[in-house]
Amino acid sequence: MKYYIFLLFLIGCIFQIQAQQGFIGIQNTSRRSLLHVAMNPAEINSLHKKFELNLFAVSASVNNDVLYFSDFFGEEEVVDLAFNRANGPVNIRTEVNVMGPSIGFRAGKWGFGLSTQAIARTDVIDLDANLGRSFTGNTDGDPYLETSLNLPYNQRINVAGWMELGLVAGRELYQDEKHRVSFGTGVRLLMPGAYINAGIDGLRGTLRMDEDGFSLTDASGGLNVNYSRNALDDEMYGLNLSTLSMSNISGVGLDFGITHEWRKQGFVKATSGISLKGLGSLDFGPTQVNNTYSMNVPAGSYFNLDELEGNIEDVEAQLVASGYFTRQSETGYQPQLPRLLTAYTDFRMTKVLYLSVFGQYNMGNPNNNQQIAAQHIFALTPRLKLGGVELYSPWINSQTAGLSGGLGLRVAGFFVGSNSLLTGYLGETKQIDAHVGWSMGFGRYNKKPKKQQLENETTSIN
Numbered sequence: 001m002k003y004y005i006f007l008l009f010l011i012g013c014i015f016q017i018q019a020q021q022g023f024i025g026i027q028n029t030s031r032r033s034l035l036h037v038a039m040n041p042a043e044i045n046s047l048h049k050k051f052e053l054n055l056f057a058v059s060a061s062v063n064n065d066v067l068y069f070s071d072f073f074g075e076e077e078v079v080d081l082a083f084n085r086a087n088g089p090v091n092i093r094t095e096v097n098v099m100g101p102s103i104g105f106r107a108g109k110w111g112f113g114l115s116t117q118a119i120a121r122t123d124v125i126d127l128d129a130n131l132g133r134s135f136t137g138n139t140d141g142d143p144y145l146e147t148s149l150n151l152p153y154n155q156r157i158n159v160a161g162w163m164e165l166g167l168v169a170g171r172e173l174y175q176d177e178k179h180r181v182s183f184g185t186g187v188r189l190l191m192p193g194a195y196i197n198a199g200i201d202g203l204r205g206t207l208r209m210d211e212d213g214f215s216l217t218d219a220s221g222g223l224n225v226n227y228s229r230n231a232l233d234d235e236m237y238g239l240n241l242s243t244l245s246m247s248n249i250s251g252v253g254l255d256f257g258i259t260h261e262w263r264k265q266g267f268v269k270a271t272s273g274i275s276l277k278g279l280g281s282l283d284f285g286p287t288q289v290n291n292t293y294s295m296n297v298p299a300g301s302y303f304n305l306d307e308l309e310g311n312i313e314d315v316e317a318q319l320v321a322s323g324y325f326t327r328q329s330e331t332g333y334q335p336q337l338p339r340l341l342t343a344y345t346d347f348r349m350t351k352v353l354y355l356s357v358f359g360q361y362n363m364g365n366p367n368n369n370q371q372i373a374a375q376h377i378f379a380l381t382p383r384l385k386l387g388g389v390e391l392y393s394p395w396i397n398s399q400t401a402g403l404s405g406g407l408g409l410r411v412a413g414f415f416v417g418s419n420s421l422l423t424g425y426l427g428e429t430k431q432i433d434a435h436v437g438w439s440m441g442f443g444r445y446n447k448k449p450k451k452q453q454l455e456n457e458t459t460s461i462n
Contacts, residue, residue, distance in 0.1 A: 023437075025435070027039045029392065034103075034439065038099065039275065040184070040274070041186035042170050042184030042273060043184065045172050045259070047105075051441065053440045055439060057437030057438075058436055060095075060435075061094065061419070064124075065086075065400050066082045066090055067081065069427050086129035090127045091125055092123065094121060096119070096121075098119075099116070100116035100117065110169070111168075112169050112170075119160075119162055119163075121158070121161070121373070122158070123366075125367065127157070128155055131203075134207050134209065145209040146206055146209075151204070155201075156197060156199035157198045158373060160282075163190070164191070178262065178263050178264070181260050184259075187253075191248045192248065192250055195226065195288065195335050199222075201222040202220070205217065208302065216302070216305065218297065224369045225312065226333065255277045256275065267348065272343075274344075275342050276339075278338045278364075284334070290333045291329050334370070335370050335372055339363040342358070352385050354383040355382050360377040362376055375399035378396070378397045379396040389409075391407075394419045400430075405421075405422040406424075406433075415435070
């Protein structure tokens with residue numbers, strides 16, 4: 001059980017050198033692309049050109065609430081350092097997002113799009129630091145240790161991966177000289193890849209360490225073990241991503257959005273939008289194992305954690321054989337997509353200076369074993385636009401990592417940047433991320449006011 005819980009924590013730490021947080025810095029630029037549509041389906045009515053082609057876009061990030069960027073270059077092990085420093089639960093959020101070939105086009109007052117996307121996440125949620133210190137051996141040389149546990153909340157480690165085929169449609173609802181309102185909706189056809197969840201809820205009791213290893217006594221609580229047989233290979237927790245297939249559509253997600261443009265003297269002065277995303281779930285079907293255990297270790301009895309060995313199924317069999325765990329199994333598992341409410345406004349301050357305001361509210365419960373996690377985010381992004389070249393600097397306050405600041409560059413349809421580059425250079429950031437992508441536009445769109453059309457023709461080099 002010790003191995004089962006904390007190997008997944010290490011997976012979260014390993015992802016810190018290769019994983020992500022999003023396209024927030026680039027999603028509010030004045031060159032509207034299919035990344036904007038991924039944020040709000042109503043943006044399909046505001047594409048930069050009549051036809052828009054996304055060649056690729058990749059975003060990778062990790063953020064946590066304990067470790068700074070500079071800690072990864074020190075001599076102390078980062079896992080030990082995290083548990084030693086934490087005063088409360090430890091959280092790590094990682095995400096990798098790859099948008100593949102995608103296309104969008106506008107026809108009169110309508111807009112349509114087709115997108116492909118792959119997403120992978122690893123989240124450590126509310127992992128108790130005292131429990132972590134006990135398991136990682138931070139005992140100051142004491143060979144005997146007892147730790148009293150009273151953790152009323154659910155702490156869990158979650159791994160999720162899936163692909164999406166998105167269909168988007170939108171329509172302009174109203175337009176005059178000053179205002180333009182559009183509505184859009186998106187349907188995401190989901191291809192589940194992997195879902196692994198380890199959750200410990202309401203853990204109470206005593207954790208004992210002696211010459212025989214770790215054991216629990218006078219303990220109670222709940223344990224959720226959730227995994228796909230098809231997504232695990234012979235090695236424990238090794239992901240078999242061959243389960244990702246376009247022929248494996250199993251689940252639907254819905255998105256809705258609305259946008260508003262405010263014009264003054266023929267120029268767009270502000271673009272605003274609000275969207276509701278992620279109404280739906282992944283369906284992993286009968287191959288998904290979802291077992292919930294009730295634990296009861298009486299006082300005077302000891303459940304030795306070090307005797308647990310083998311793969312997940314072996315460990316589960318040992319839990320039941322111990323007599324301290326009662327198992328309840330369910331078939332057919334449908335974890336919920338991250339349910340997000342997003343709102344944003346992009347202000348045109350001067351001819352070359354813009355300011356974007358972005359907010360994301362997570363409507364799901366991150367402690368729910370059936371919920372793919374997300375977090376609250378607020379961001380300010382000032383941008384300097386010189387023709388088809390744009391320099392942007394996102395400043396993000398996330399629920400987990402707090403404040404981070406970055407820098408990015410867009411040249412026509414190509415962009416590269418990071419939401420944490422500046423604070424990472426100073427070593428005072430708890431987020432590491434990067435994004436890069438390239439899209440192309442074709443055809444002239446003549447529905448814009450003449451002054452705005454002339455501005456776009458003279459500033460765009462796409």
